[in-house]
Amino acid sequence: QVQLVESGGGLVQAGGSLRLSCAASRSIFSINTRSWYRQAPGKQREFVAVITSGGVTNYADSVRGRFTISRDNAKNTVYLQMNSLQPEDTAVYYCRQGDLWGQGTQVTVSS
Numbered sequence: 001q002v003q004l005v006e007s008g009g010g011l012v013q014a015g016g017s018l019r020l021s022c023a024a025s026r027s028i029f030s031i032n033t034r035s036w037y038r039q040a041p042g043k044q045r046e047f048v049a050v051i052t053s054g055g056v057t058n059y060a061d062s063v064r065g066r067f068t069i070s071r072d073n074a075k076n077t078v079y080l081q082m083n084s085l086q087p088e089d090t091a092v093y094y095c096r097q098g099d100l101w102g103q104g105t106q107v108t109v110s111s
Contacts, residue, residue, distance in 0.1 A: 009105030
């Protein structure tokens, strides 16, 4: 069974940076369109960023200019570089490809 595994979350001060990774557990599960979502306590899960198989990217307005999504096809991994983090970015970040979701990684930004 293929799984998506996120990593890279943690605690960071406001203005800091983190890089999240999303890897597939099986190499034959090549990157198609892969997305990042996040869910803050008491809020609905929301879209953050997406990268298509053709390399086209899109971002939520709240993160555009601060976050960058990229991929490494050789490693079958998608990354989310998060800069200028703010307390409102605190959430569990999830990776998604089609109907498959990862388990999430916690990002906490202190003020």
